[in-house]
Amino acid sequence: MAQQHSRFQAESLPDLSIIIPALNEADELDATLHAIARLRGHKEVIVVDGGSQDMTAEIARQHGACVMREQGGRGRQLHAGASLAKADILWFVHADTIPPANAVEHIKEALQGPDIVGGCFAVTFAGSTSSARFLTWLFRRLHKVGLCYGDAAIFVKRHHYTTMGGFPPFPIFEDVALLQSLKARGRLVECPATVTTSSRRIERCGLVRTLGLWTALQVLYWLGVSPYTLGRFYRPVKGQVQTPP
Structure with missing residues (x-):
């Protein structure tokens, strides 16, 4: 009976x-969430609300x-x-990001x-504006040199995530x-598929201003400035501090 119960628990666990x-x-x-509901496979969805x-x-x-x-920032929410x-597979998706229909298979x-410990997707920024097209072009070049952000819908094998301690707060x-x-x-x-994410920050704050701030914050982070300090200079969209852009 105990073996049957353990087998049932294993079979009922989500794939993702x-x-x-x-x-x-x-x-x-x-x-x-509509897009996620259309994805195939046995999956669970966890929305971590930061105090909406x-x-x-x-x-x-x-x-x-x-x-x-x-509450306390996106790092704390994700963790x-x-x-x-x-x-056994953790997939971190931003609330304004639409995954492709075959994302789970990828x-x-x-x-x-x-x-392989994890990965991400290529990113397309929504909209037909020149700013959205430029960001899409830029992000794909950044991926080629090893730079990736949460907009790319990062996924990771659970045991690697747990062993390394997960997202910092x-x-x-x-x-x-x-x-x-x-x-x-x-x-x-990087999966050979694309997620579509919102370009709302660019639309509200402007391309030059957003990229200038993003670049400055990234350089300061590489130089060792605390993310808690940097977070004070990056104004939220919809009330949430987001990693640029």
Whole structure:
């Protein structure tokens, strides 16, 4: 009987845990969760609400997501969601990012190699503006030189995430810190598929201003300035401190 119970528990575990940090994301989250619902496979969705004042949590529950509350910045939210997750694959998706229909298949295929610890997707910024097209071009060049951010929908094997300690509790550059730690453990891959993310910061703040601030903060981070200090200079969109852009 005990063996049957253990077998049932193993069979009922999801193949993939999708963790979404959110703060006042009611305008964006519905579309993201609709896209995730269309993905194939046995998956769980965890929305980690950072203290929203809008309908974010209600929308997440309407889609059947597990909703938990964790304040203190996106790094803390992501790690809290990962700590609750049950699957052996953790996938971190921003609330304004739309995955492709075959995303789960790409993730599973990408993680087949024993030396691979995780990966991400190519990124397209939504919209037909020249700024959105430029950002799409820029991000693909950055990926080629090893720079990647949370907009790219990072995924990781659970045991590597747990062993290295997971996301640090940073308000900014938590994704860069995670990827640096993962690279020390093995190989990261980019899936031959694209996620579409919002270009709202560029639309609201302007391309030159956003890229200038992003570049300055990135350089200061590499020089050793605390992410907690840098987070004070990066104004949130929809109430959330986000890693540029």
